[in-house]
Amino acid sequence: MRYEGRVFRPPSEAYSLIIQATVGCSHNKCRFCDMYKEKSFHVPPLEDVIGDLKQAREAYGPVNRIFLADGDALVRRFSDLEAILGAIQEIFPECGRVTSYGSPRSILIKTPEQLRRLRALGLKMIYMGLESGSDAILSHVNKGETAAEIIKAGRMVREAGMKLSVTAISGLGGKARWQEHAVKTAEALNAMNPEYIGLLTFRLEGQAPMIPEVERGDFQMLTPIEVARETLLMMEHLDSPGSVFRSNHISNYINLSGTLNQDKPRMLAELHEALGGRVAFKSEEMRNWDLKFH
Numbered sequence: 001m002r003y004e005g006r007v008f009r010p011p012s013e014a015y016s017l018i019i020q021a022t023v024g025c026s027h028n029k030c031r032f033c034d035m036y037k038e039k040s041f042h043v044p045p046l047e048d049v050i051g052d053l054k055q056a057r058e059a060y061g062p063v064n065r066i067f068l069a070d071g072d073a074l075v076r077r078f079s080d081l082e083a084i085l086g087a088i089q090e091i092f093p094e095c096g097r098v099t100s101y102g103s104p105r106s107i108l109i110k111t112p113e114q115l116r117r118l119r120a121l122g123l124k125m126i127y128m129g130l131e132s133g134s135d136a137i138l139s140h141v142n143k144g145e146t147a148a149e150i151i152k153a154g155r156m157v158r159e160a161g162m163k164l165s166v167t168a169i170s171g172l173g174g175k176a177r178w179q180e181h182a183v184k185t186a187e188a189l190n191a192m193n194p195e196y197i198g199l200l201t202f203r204l205e206g207q208a209p210m211i212p213e214v215e216r217g218d219f220q221m222l223t224p225i226e227v228a229r230e231t232l233l234m235m236e237h238l239d240s241p242g243s244v245f246r247s248n249h250i251s252n253y254i255n256l257s258g259t260l261n262q263d264k265p266r267m268l269a270e271l272h273e274a275l276g277g278r279v280a281f282k283s284e285e286m287r288n289w290d291l292k293f294h
């Protein structure tokens with residue numbers, strides 16, 4: 001199987017077969033992100049992707065889950081996605097779940113019927129980055145999409161019967177916009193009511209274009225205690241019944257996990273404990289441990 005460059009996948013796809021349906025990120029301009037900066041985005045020929053599936057069939061035993069990489073496999077033409085999912089059904093009849101990252105733009109260019117068809121062919125969940133519900137912050141980090149567009153895309157995914165997993169990033173508004181970030185991000189998540197919410201914490205990696213801005217002091221990052229305060233405000237505004245909320249990525253200073261809204265009082269209490277100094281924050285060394293091996 002062909003793998004070009006570093007391959008990223010959500011933590012919940014640790015045991016999935018990963019197939020590069022696209023290489024790199026079709027946007028690749030978010031100023032906080034370093035993930036695909038080394039790659040120039042391209043769409044491998046359909047026959048190469050199907051060839052990778054056939055090779056994987058030879059190499060592995062039962063495959064129950066497949067993750068279509070890289071940053072935005074959904075940007076492929078609908079007919080290509082139909083062919084890839086059809087081939088998966090044929091080659092891996094035991095596979096119960098296909099997932100991929102999807103940018104809001106690549107979702108919005110599909111029709112509701114096309115999304116339903118992809119769901120019928122086995123695409124069960126889309127991972128989508130909201131990052132922030134604030135348009136000012138989305139514009140500052142060059143996300144390339146507005147909160148309204150992201151919400152619309154998230155709703156389309158859910159209306160097509162797919163599960164939706166949305167990530168946001170604590171601290172992305174810095175000291176200047178932490179309250180706006182907390183409230184508007186909660187509101188955007190509420191509007192989508194995704195099955196899964198993942199809250200990461202801002203950290204700068206490798207060649208992320210925001211690094212010089214931070215070094216000049218033009219963007220002031222939050223301290224661990226400020227991140228906890230922001231998360232508390234976000235949690236207070238979250239109203240997304242049934243969403244599984246996780247903030248247990250390596251980048252997070254403290255871990256939170258529960259189902260909204262029922263576990264919200266417990267998670268709020270845990271945040272108050274942290275703000276009261278009764279919970280240890282993860283050290284910067286531990287938060288960046290994985291980056292040493294890139």
Ligand code: SF4
Binds near residue numbers: 026028030
């Ligand atoms: S955050 Fe996502 S959309 Fe933005 S550049 Fe990175 S991979 Fe691409």
